[in-house]
Amino acid sequence: MPAQEHPFAPYVRILGKGRTGSRSLSREEAAAAFGMILRGEIEELQLGAFLMLLRVKEETGEELAGFVDACREHMLQPPEGLQVDLDWSSYAGKKHHHPWYILAMLLLRDAGYRVLVHGCDGHTAGRLYTEQAMGELGLPVAADWHECAAQLDTSGLSYLPLRAFCQPLHQLVQLRPLLGLRSPVNTLTRMLNPLRARASIQSVFHPAYGTLHQDADRLLGQPVSLVFKGESGEVEIKPNADTRLQCLRDGLETELRLPRSMDGRVADVEQPSVAPLRALWRGETDDPYGRDAVLATAAAALFSLAPDADLAQCRERSLALWQTREREALG
16 A cells, blocks of 8 residues: 555545545646546546546536646647637437537538548447547548648548547547446547537537536637537437527527427448438438438528528528539548
8 A cells, every 4th residue: 555645645635535625626636636647647446436536426517628628738639720610529429319410511512611630439328429430431631740730731521530730549448348337538528629629519419418517618718619419419400309409609508499300210221321311411311300410500500600600500501511512432
């Protein structure tokens, strides 16, 4: 047993001192604690205790902002001057439906926006993740920041896996099967916005987390963020459900309702795949659910990118982009 208290022990104690003695971490404390985690300066036992104490307590916006601060400082830095219009986080994977949101990304690219997609795969069995799906469709997946920059310059779209710019955080995401629970890591990854894009679009599993995301984004000085409960936790609107859009724009919070475009339950697919995306994009088949998911998701993203447009106008533009898409552009 160690003779002296470990430097990380005070952070565990702050969270675990009991019902009346414990408290949340300040932003500065959270950044310091998570920096130690990312640098490998703690013991595995401490990591498990820290993450699960946060999970039981439920993290705060200040804690998440501090965690993001630490990740941004620790991550491999992008080339100077690299910019994008939209930060698109994609960490959940699809289980019940095909990854229609990828076609929404293509519509944004065709509209002239530069979109960085970042994510992580493999942490939950039986899901189709964005990296695999984009690879199978012949869409740009980068190995590092320099390849990402080249892809953004040539095609306006690039997926960069978390492991390529913050390997320690990637390893923390992979702990979910071991812990049996989501941890704050699964939340903070969605707010990384590594290129500091003005607009960020995020999905949550549970609606209550939307307010938490907004709190952290406000502290981080994020100019525009759009948060909603997406299908399977991905940034994808469910056409058969009303969607609550929580928008933060230059410090002002607004909430909008995106009404459903179809009624009734839609059966889960047996296995998510990209073949239906390719067929729909090329016009070889029609899938009302998939088409409406693409159009609504693109409209939501356009709303975050166009400060002077309302939702109705964004839906009209989404439809126009769909109707004029280059059908042979998808591999």
